[in-house]
Amino acid sequence: MFKALVCAAALSLTAPALAQTREAGDHAHQHADFASTRMHVRVDGEAGPGVRDIILIPGLSSSPKVWQGTVDHLGSGWRVHRIHIQGFAGAPVEGNAEGPVAAPVAEEIARYIAEQGLEKPAVVGHSMGGTIGMMLAARHPDAVGRLMVVDMVPFMGAMFAQPGTNPTAESVAPMADMIHGQMLNSPEDAYRAQAAATVAAMVRDEAAEPMILADTAASDRTVSSNAYRELIVTDLRPELANITVPTEVVYVAFDFPGMTPEMTDGIYSMSFATLPGVELTRIDEAAHFVFLDQPEAFNRELDVFLAE
Numbered sequence: 001m002f003k004a005l006v007c008a009a010a011l012s013l014t015a016p017a018l019a020q021t022r023e024a025g026d027h028a029h030q031h032a033d034f035a036s037t038r039m040h041v042r043v044d045g046e047a048g049p050g051v052r053d054i055i056l057i058p059g060l061s062s063s064p065k066v067w068q069g070t071v072d073h074l075g076s077g078w079r080v081h082r083i084h085i086q087g088f089a090g091a092p093v094e095g096n097a098e099g100p101v102a103a104p105v106a107e108e109i110a111r112y113i114a115e116q117g118l119e120k121p122a123v124v125g126h127s128m129g130g131t132i133g134m135m136l137a138a139r140h141p142d143a144v145g146r147l148m149v150v151d152m153v154p155f156m157g158a159m160f161a162q163p164g165t166n167p168t169a170e171s172v173a174p175m176a177d178m179i180h181g182q183m184l185n186s187p188e189d190a191y192r193a194q195a196a197a198t199v200a201a202m203v204r205d206e207a208a209e210p211m212i213l214a215d216t217a218a219s220d221r222t223v224s225s226n227a228y229r230e231l232i233v234t235d236l237r238p239e240l241a242n243i244t245v246p247t248e249v250v251y252v253a254f255d256f257p258g259m260t261p262e263m264t265d266g267i268y269s270m271s272f273a274t275l276p277g278v279e280l281t282r283i284d285e286a287a288h289f290v291f292l293d294q295p296e297a298f299n300r301e302l303d304v305f306l307a308e
Contacts, residue, residue, distance in 0.1 A: 037095025059127025063089030087223030106135035120145030
Protein backbone atom coordinates (compact mmCIF):
# COMPACT_ATOMS: atom_id res chain seq x y z
CA MET A 1 0.00 0.00 0.00
CA PHE A 2 2.69 2.53 0.99
CA LYS A 3 4.82 1.76 -2.05
CA ALA A 4 1.77 2.16 -4.25
CA LEU A 5 0.99 5.55 -2.72
CA VAL A 6 4.51 6.72 -3.40
CA CYS A 7 4.00 5.60 -6.98
CA ALA A 8 0.68 7.41 -7.10
CA ALA A 9 2.39 10.62 -6.03
CA ALA A 10 4.90 10.25 -8.83
CA LEU A 11 2.07 9.88 -11.30
CA SER A 12 0.69 13.38 -10.70
CA LEU A 13 1.99 14.90 -13.87
CA THR A 14 0.20 18.17 -14.61
CA ALA A 15 -1.35 20.88 -13.68
CA PRO A 16 -30.89 13.72 -4.51
CA ALA A 17 -31.69 15.79 -7.76
CA LEU A 18 -29.18 15.74 -10.62
CA ALA A 19 -27.64 18.90 -11.98
CA GLN A 20 -26.37 19.83 -15.41
CA THR A 21 -23.50 18.04 -17.14
CA ARG A 22 -19.93 19.38 -17.01
CA GLU A 23 -17.48 18.67 -19.80
CA ALA A 24 -13.68 18.60 -19.68
CA GLY A 25 -12.34 16.21 -22.28
CA ASP A 26 -13.90 12.86 -21.41
CA HIS A 27 -14.91 14.28 -18.02
CA ALA A 28 -18.61 14.52 -18.80
CA HIS A 29 -21.51 13.15 -16.81
CA GLN A 30 -24.36 14.17 -14.55
CA HIS A 31 -23.67 15.46 -11.06
CA ALA A 32 -25.60 15.86 -7.85
CA ASP A 33 -27.13 19.26 -7.24
CA PHE A 34 -24.53 20.31 -4.68
CA ALA A 35 -22.44 23.49 -4.77
CA SER A 36 -18.85 23.00 -3.63
CA THR A 37 -15.44 24.21 -4.73
CA ARG A 38 -13.79 21.13 -3.19
CA MET A 39 -15.59 18.30 -4.94
CA HIS A 40 -18.54 17.25 -7.06
CA VAL A 41 -20.57 14.07 -6.97
CA ARG A 42 -21.72 11.68 -9.67
CA VAL A 43 -24.95 9.90 -8.78
CA ASP A 44 -25.83 6.52 -10.28
CA GLY A 45 -29.34 5.25 -9.65
CA GLU A 46 -32.41 6.85 -8.13
CA ALA A 47 -34.01 6.93 -4.72
CA GLY A 48 -36.96 4.59 -4.20
CA PRO A 49 -38.45 1.96 -1.94
CA GLY A 50 -35.74 -0.32 -0.63
CA VAL A 51 -32.94 1.62 -2.35
CA ARG A 52 -29.97 2.34 -0.09
CA ASP A 53 -27.27 5.01 -0.42
CA ILE A 54 -23.54 4.38 -0.66
CA ILE A 55 -20.69 6.87 -1.08
CA LEU A 56 -17.56 5.79 -2.97
CA ILE A 57 -14.40 7.89 -2.50
CA PRO A 58 -11.44 7.31 -4.85
CA GLY A 59 -7.79 7.80 -3.96
CA LEU A 60 -5.07 10.27 -4.82
CA SER A 61 -5.39 11.59 -8.39
CA SER A 62 -8.14 9.09 -9.20
CA SER A 63 -11.52 9.66 -10.81
CA PRO A 64 -14.93 8.12 -10.09
CA LYS A 65 -14.33 5.84 -13.09
CA VAL A 66 -12.19 3.51 -10.98
CA TRP A 67 -15.37 2.42 -9.17
CA GLN A 68 -17.35 1.49 -12.29
CA GLY A 69 -17.02 -2.23 -11.73
CA THR A 70 -18.20 -1.81 -8.15
CA VAL A 71 -21.18 0.26 -9.29
CA ASP A 72 -22.10 -2.37 -11.86
CA HIS A 73 -21.89 -5.07 -9.19
CA LEU A 74 -24.05 -3.19 -6.69
CA GLY A 75 -26.90 -2.92 -9.16
CA SER A 76 -30.33 -1.39 -8.84
CA GLY A 77 -30.72 -1.73 -5.09
CA TRP A 78 -28.29 1.10 -4.50
CA ARG A 79 -28.04 4.81 -5.22
CA VAL A 80 -24.31 5.37 -5.61
CA HIS A 81 -22.66 8.71 -4.90
CA ARG A 82 -19.17 8.85 -6.42
CA ILE A 83 -16.93 11.64 -5.15
CA HIS A 84 -14.71 13.52 -7.61
CA ILE A 85 -12.18 15.76 -5.89
CA GLN A 86 -11.44 19.06 -7.63
CA GLY A 87 -7.99 19.04 -9.19
CA PHE A 88 -7.94 15.28 -9.69
CA ALA A 89 -8.41 13.51 -13.03
CA GLY A 90 -9.43 16.49 -15.15
CA ALA A 91 -11.65 18.28 -12.64
CA PRO A 92 -10.94 22.03 -12.33
CA VAL A 93 -8.80 22.91 -9.30
CA GLU A 94 -11.21 25.47 -7.80
CA GLY A 95 -11.08 25.46 -3.98
CA ASN A 96 -8.24 22.95 -3.77
CA ALA A 97 -5.68 25.33 -5.27
CA GLU A 98 -3.68 25.47 -2.05
CA GLY A 99 -3.44 23.85 1.36
CA PRO A 100 -4.92 20.57 2.62
CA VAL A 101 -7.34 18.56 0.51
CA ALA A 102 -8.49 15.47 2.41
CA ALA A 103 -9.77 17.17 5.56
CA PRO A 104 -11.78 19.87 3.73
CA VAL A 105 -13.27 17.24 1.41
CA ALA A 106 -14.33 15.16 4.42
CA GLU A 107 -16.20 18.17 5.76
CA GLU A 108 -17.85 18.72 2.40
CA ILE A 109 -19.00 15.11 2.26
CA ALA A 110 -20.58 15.57 5.70
CA ARG A 111 -22.37 18.66 4.38
CA TYR A 112 -23.42 16.75 1.27
CA ILE A 113 -24.95 13.97 3.37
CA ALA A 114 -26.89 16.50 5.43
CA GLU A 115 -28.10 18.65 2.53
CA GLN A 116 -29.09 15.68 0.38
CA GLY A 117 -30.93 14.08 3.28
CA LEU A 118 -29.02 10.79 3.09
CA GLU A 119 -29.87 8.40 5.92
CA LYS A 120 -26.60 7.03 7.28
CA PRO A 121 -25.09 5.97 3.95
CA ALA A 122 -22.43 3.33 3.71
CA VAL A 123 -19.02 4.84 2.88
CA VAL A 124 -16.23 3.07 0.99
CA GLY A 125 -12.92 4.87 0.53
CA HIS A 126 -9.81 3.70 -1.31
CA SER A 127 -6.33 4.93 -0.33
CA MET A 128 -6.63 8.68 0.28
CA GLY A 129 -10.37 8.06 0.07
CA GLY A 130 -9.95 5.74 3.04
CA THR A 131 -8.33 8.57 4.99
CA ILE A 132 -11.26 10.82 4.08
CA GLY A 133 -13.69 8.10 5.14
CA MET A 134 -11.98 7.74 8.53
CA MET A 135 -12.08 11.52 9.01
CA LEU A 136 -15.76 11.57 8.13
CA ALA A 137 -16.73 8.70 10.44
CA ALA A 138 -14.61 9.97 13.34
CA ARG A 139 -15.63 13.63 13.13
CA HIS A 140 -19.26 13.12 12.07
CA PRO A 141 -20.18 9.76 13.63
CA ASP A 142 -23.91 10.32 13.24
CA ALA A 143 -23.64 10.89 9.47
CA VAL A 144 -22.32 7.47 8.43
CA GLY A 145 -23.96 4.05 8.62
CA ARG A 146 -20.87 1.92 8.08
CA LEU A 147 -17.33 2.39 6.77
CA MET A 148 -15.02 0.33 4.57
CA VAL A 149 -11.40 1.47 4.25
CA VAL A 150 -9.55 0.01 1.28
CA ASP A 151 -5.77 -0.35 1.52
CA MET A 152 -5.02 2.53 3.88
CA VAL A 153 -3.75 2.93 7.45
CA PRO A 154 -4.60 5.76 9.86
CA PHE A 155 -1.02 7.16 9.89
CA MET A 156 0.83 6.81 6.61
CA GLY A 157 3.67 8.92 7.99
CA ALA A 158 4.90 5.96 10.03
CA MET A 159 6.37 4.60 6.82
CA PHE A 160 8.72 7.58 6.63
CA ALA A 161 10.01 7.37 10.22
CA GLN A 162 13.37 6.05 11.36
CA PRO A 163 13.24 2.39 12.43
CA GLY A 164 12.79 1.93 16.15
CA THR A 165 11.34 5.39 16.71
CA ASN A 166 7.86 6.41 17.78
CA PRO A 167 6.80 8.61 14.86
CA THR A 168 4.44 11.55 15.19
CA ALA A 169 2.98 13.97 12.68
CA GLU A 170 5.53 16.54 13.82
CA SER A 171 8.50 14.21 13.51
CA VAL A 172 7.69 13.24 9.91
CA ALA A 173 6.88 16.79 8.81
CA PRO A 174 10.43 17.54 7.56
CA MET A 175 10.33 14.45 5.35
CA ALA A 176 6.87 15.42 4.14
CA ASP A 177 8.13 18.89 3.25
CA MET A 178 11.07 17.46 1.32
CA ILE A 179 8.88 15.07 -0.67
CA HIS A 180 6.39 17.86 -1.31
CA GLY A 181 9.13 20.07 -2.74
CA GLN A 182 10.44 17.29 -4.95
CA MET A 183 6.99 16.62 -6.31
CA LEU A 184 6.39 20.26 -7.13
CA ASN A 185 9.78 20.96 -8.67
CA SER A 186 10.69 17.82 -10.61
CA PRO A 187 10.65 18.24 -14.40
CA GLU A 188 7.45 17.05 -16.00
CA ASP A 189 9.24 14.61 -18.27
CA ALA A 190 10.70 12.92 -15.20
CA TYR A 191 7.20 12.44 -13.85
CA ARG A 192 6.02 10.98 -17.13
CA ALA A 193 8.93 8.53 -17.27
CA GLN A 194 8.27 7.50 -13.68
CA ALA A 195 4.59 7.04 -14.43
CA ALA A 196 5.19 4.42 -17.10
CA ALA A 197 7.54 2.52 -14.79
CA THR A 198 5.45 2.61 -11.63
CA VAL A 199 1.81 2.23 -12.64
CA ALA A 200 2.30 -1.54 -12.66
CA ALA A 201 3.04 -1.37 -8.93
CA MET A 202 -0.45 -0.07 -8.24
CA VAL A 203 -2.50 -2.51 -10.30
CA ARG A 204 -1.95 -5.97 -11.70
CA ASP A 205 -4.87 -5.80 -14.11
CA GLU A 206 -3.19 -4.62 -17.30
CA ALA A 207 -6.51 -3.56 -18.80
CA ALA A 208 -6.96 -1.03 -15.98
CA GLU A 209 -3.52 0.58 -16.30
CA PRO A 210 -4.44 3.05 -19.08
CA MET A 211 -7.37 4.38 -17.05
CA ILE A 212 -5.23 4.94 -13.96
CA LEU A 213 -2.46 6.54 -15.97
CA ALA A 214 -4.93 8.83 -17.76
CA ASP A 215 -6.49 9.91 -14.45
CA THR A 216 -3.18 10.76 -12.85
CA ALA A 217 -1.82 12.46 -15.97
CA ALA A 218 -4.88 14.75 -15.96
CA SER A 219 -4.46 15.66 -12.29
CA ASP A 220 -3.12 19.00 -11.14
CA ARG A 221 0.40 18.59 -9.77
CA THR A 222 -0.01 21.14 -6.98
CA VAL A 223 -3.26 19.64 -5.71
CA SER A 224 -1.84 16.12 -5.75
CA SER A 225 1.41 17.22 -4.12
CA ASN A 226 -0.40 19.10 -1.36
CA ALA A 227 -2.72 16.15 -0.76
CA TYR A 228 0.19 13.73 -0.56
CA ARG A 229 1.98 15.87 1.99
CA GLU A 230 -1.23 16.03 3.99
CA LEU A 231 -1.49 12.24 4.00
CA ILE A 232 2.03 11.88 5.39
CA VAL A 233 1.44 14.23 8.33
CA THR A 234 -2.12 13.13 9.13
CA ASP A 235 -2.28 10.83 12.16
CA LEU A 236 -5.82 9.59 12.71
CA ARG A 237 -4.92 6.99 15.34
CA PRO A 238 -6.07 9.19 18.25
CA GLU A 239 -9.43 9.68 16.50
CA LEU A 240 -10.21 6.05 15.72
CA ALA A 241 -12.05 5.55 19.01
CA ASN A 242 -14.57 8.16 17.84
CA ILE A 243 -15.67 5.84 15.02
CA THR A 244 -18.74 4.04 16.31
CA VAL A 245 -20.10 2.47 13.11
CA PRO A 246 -19.24 -1.02 11.80
CA THR A 247 -15.87 -0.72 10.08
CA GLU A 248 -13.93 -3.08 7.84
CA VAL A 249 -10.43 -2.55 6.48
CA VAL A 250 -9.60 -4.42 3.27
CA TYR A 251 -5.93 -4.46 2.35
CA VAL A 252 -3.19 -6.19 0.39
CA ALA A 253 0.19 -7.46 1.52
CA PHE A 254 3.03 -4.94 1.49
CA ASP A 255 5.27 -5.39 -1.54
CA PHE A 256 8.60 -4.84 0.20
CA PRO A 257 11.66 -7.13 0.23
CA GLY A 258 11.60 -9.32 3.32
CA MET A 259 7.96 -8.56 4.13
CA THR A 260 5.54 -11.44 4.56
CA PRO A 261 1.74 -11.31 4.44
CA GLU A 262 1.71 -12.11 8.14
CA MET A 263 3.90 -9.09 8.84
CA THR A 264 1.42 -6.94 6.93
CA ASP A 265 -1.37 -8.41 9.08
CA GLY A 266 0.52 -7.38 12.19
CA ILE A 267 1.04 -3.83 10.99
CA TYR A 268 -2.65 -3.38 10.20
CA SER A 269 -3.68 -4.94 13.50
CA MET A 270 -1.41 -2.58 15.41
CA SER A 271 -2.43 0.45 13.32
CA PHE A 272 -6.14 -0.06 14.05
CA ALA A 273 -5.74 -1.29 17.63
CA THR A 274 -7.71 1.66 19.04
CA LEU A 275 -10.77 0.99 16.85
CA PRO A 276 -12.95 -1.49 18.76
CA GLY A 277 -14.59 -4.16 16.65
CA VAL A 278 -12.78 -3.33 13.42
CA GLU A 279 -12.66 -6.20 10.93
CA LEU A 280 -9.39 -6.62 9.04
CA THR A 281 -9.43 -8.54 5.76
CA ARG A 282 -6.44 -9.22 3.53
CA ILE A 283 -7.03 -10.02 -0.14
CA ASP A 284 -4.10 -11.73 -1.84
CA GLU A 285 -2.87 -11.68 -5.43
CA ALA A 286 -3.66 -7.97 -5.69
CA ALA A 287 -1.89 -4.62 -5.67
CA HIS A 288 -3.10 -1.26 -4.38
CA PHE A 289 -6.21 -1.17 -6.60
CA VAL A 290 -7.49 -4.39 -5.04
CA PHE A 291 -11.04 -3.93 -6.35
CA LEU A 292 -9.66 -3.89 -9.91
CA ASP A 293 -7.20 -6.75 -9.45
CA GLN A 294 -9.51 -9.08 -7.52
CA PRO A 295 -13.05 -7.82 -8.20
CA GLU A 296 -14.78 -11.08 -7.27
CA ALA A 297 -13.01 -11.35 -3.91
CA PHE A 298 -13.55 -7.66 -3.19
CA ASN A 299 -17.22 -7.79 -4.16
CA ARG A 300 -17.78 -10.78 -1.88
CA GLU A 301 -16.34 -8.85 1.04
CA LEU A 302 -18.36 -5.79 0.11
CA ASP A 303 -21.60 -7.78 -0.11
CA VAL A 304 -21.11 -9.32 3.32
CA PHE A 305 -20.11 -5.97 4.78
CA LEU A 306 -23.18 -4.21 3.39
CA ALA A 307 -25.54 -7.00 4.41
CA GLU A 308 -24.52 -7.09 8.08
